[in-house]
Amino acid sequence: MSAPTCLPSWGHTWVDLPVLRLPLPGVELIPCDNGCYQIPIDISAPEDPVDRAVHRWFLGHHGAFLVWRFLGASLDRLTREPDSQLVRAAALGYDAYSVMLAYSGSCSREVYDDVIRPKMAAFDPAFSGRWARDYEPLPALLRRARAALGSAAAEPLSAASKANLLAHMEVMRALVPDGQSLLRESGKARVPITDAERARFDEFFLVSRENVCASRYAAHRTAVLSAVDQDLAKHPLRPEYRDTLGRLLTHL
Incomplete structure (x- = not known):
């Protein structure tokens, strides 16, 4: 299955981030020679507090896209291979997603009301996180994984998903x-989600759907997670967030 290439540009007027290139959910990365992707990916947070809040909103969502892919793969394997190591990996995925939620949403309510929410409304008056196509399969995969594991074995996963x-x-x-x-x-809260809306969500957050080689994907994933970690080192939220990111980077 070939993914369409659509380079988004909307968010570049607000944030200096490279486009996140991802396959569609369920599409595998393209095999490549080890380390074939060598172009540096530079991501740094601005110093201005409002600019940094907008940067975190976008970068945190890029982190969420990447964690959703990791989490989806982990849960899918669990439905077929109930295993304690995979349970820990999936639980780590939920913990990492919690970090991305806190990081992207770490702005003040005033900045959200005055800057971030108006940007989303200007892009689409009904803009919603429900349009995130990579998150959509996760609730069903979680239910299947928990059923395959049984309640006792699934406890770490259940706790992480509740958190x-x-x-x-x-x-x-x-x-x-x-x-x-x-x-x-x-x-439109009760209206079914359309593919056009899923594409709009991608476009807003500077995500291009295309075939991506494994090295390029790994390089961008490391750049995003490391940039979040470095920003949190300079402007901390909670100490455990960096520990979670460190464990995820080590696991990948």
């Missing part, structure tokens, strides 16, 4: 305390 849900709710309460998302305000 992730709480992390999501914590960010939502901080940034949208009235619960009125753009999707709800648009009146």
Whole structure:
């Protein structure tokens, strides 16, 4: 299956990040010679607090795209190969996604209301995280993995997924305390998601869907996770976040 190439440009007016090139969900990376991708990927956070908040919103979502792919692969393997090491890997994926939620949503409510939310609304009045195509299969995969494992063996995974849900709710309460998302305000909350909306989500967050070789993907993944880690070293949130990122980088 060939992925269409569509280079997004919308977010470049606000943030200096390289386009994240990803296959469509379920499409494998292209094999390549070891280390064939050698072009440096440079990502650095701006010093201005508002610019840094916007940078974190985009970079944190890039991290989420990459973690979703890792998590999807881990959960899919668990449905076929119930194994304690894979349970730990999947749990680490949920922990890493919690870090990305906290990192991308670490701005103040004022910055979110005055800068970030208007950018999304200007792009699409109904803009929603529900349009994230890489996240869509994860709830069903989690249910299948837990059923394959049984409740006792799945406990670390269940705990991490519940903590992730709480992390999501914590960010939502901080940034949208009235619960009125753009999707709800648009009146489209009950309307089925379309492929066009999934593509819009990609475009907003500077994600291009195309065939990607394994070395290029690994280089960009390391660059994103390392950039988040370096930013957190300079502007900390919680100490355990960097520990989670370190464990993920070691695992990959």
